[in-house]
């Protein structure tokens with residue numbers, strides 16, 4: 001197949017691109033490089049089945065030739081990024097999704113939307129099944145991301161119902177692994193980078209808030225299975241293992257063999273207390289369950305950051 005990946009130069013987009021190429025397909029990667037980097041695709045420079053277009057998906061997308069699938073991942077994704085680029089985030093979720101759907105419709109291609117657990121906001125139901133409608137502040141600072149993704153889901157379902165576009169929606173929970181940016185502000189990359197540099201690990205609030213952490217290869221496997229399954233309703237993908245932020249900081253200190261201390265900072269506005277996916281639907285319909293334990297995934301992530309951060313490699 002010839003497949004399009006928007007956000008291909010990002011963390012997840014680049015891993016997904018690798019997987020699609022490994023499955024024998026051709027990939028056209030689109031990215032504006034607003035939060036991604038060409039470095040994530042540098043290993044594909046000589047790959048004839050990969051082409052890269054530097055484009056903003058908020059502008060209409062035209063691609064010559066046949067396309068069988070569109071994976072729409074383009075959007076600033078970490079809190080640091082979407083608070084820095086609020087309007088671009090809303091545009092990527094709204095106009096970008098409309099344009100990706102337009103491309104899929106014109107090509108008769110299947111479209112998979114990368115949505116997020118943030119559609120559940122600060123959830124009042126725990127863990128979160130897909131049937132939970134969420135608890136989102138529509139005007140808070142995080143709303144630029146949460147509401148853009150909620151709109152993206154709504155327009156995806158509307159294109160499916162109105163125009164018969166063959167759509168998939170994945171609600172991704174916290175995912176981590178190599179190729180995260182050292183400065184993207186997500187908790188795993190923050191902690192690993194701080195620990196490797198011997199700086200204090202910054203914990204927001206008392207660290208009792210919980211999160212789930214899915215290793216990137218598990219997530220990509222789930223995305224590929226969903227793309228190939230006949231499921232149009234949203235599907236959660238994430239690792240249901242639940243860890244408090246304090247537990248995570250201890251695991252990172254152990255994985256890096258670091259003597260860093262922990263520094264407590266005030267909790268940001270609308271920070272969710274708990275976040276954990278109910279993955280019954282993915283398990284039932286996709287026969288999918290995450291395989292990589294947090295300790296093993298952290299080890300591979302630490303190895304990556306040791307390679308890319310100056311002065312942190314071991315002998």
Ligand SMILES: NC(=O)c1ccc[n+]([C@@H]2O[C@H](COP(=O)([O-])OP(=O)(O)OC[C@H]3O[C@@H](n4cnc5c(N)ncnc54)[C@H](O)[C@@H]3O)[C@@H](O)[C@H]2O)c1
Pocket residue numbers: 006007008009010011012013030031032033034035036037055056057058072073074075076077078081091092096114115116117171172173174175176
């Ligand atoms: N990583 C996670 O834990 C997670 C969790 C939930 C949802 N997601 C979703 O998965 C997708 C990928 O996230 P990621 O973690 O790889 O983030 P990322 O920032 O590494 O990747 C996003 C990519 O999209 C590109 N992009 C942003 N706006 C664009 C635009 N208008 N036009 C073209 N390219 C644009 C960026 O340059 C970047 O390369 C996002 O849609 C995100 O919302 C990720």
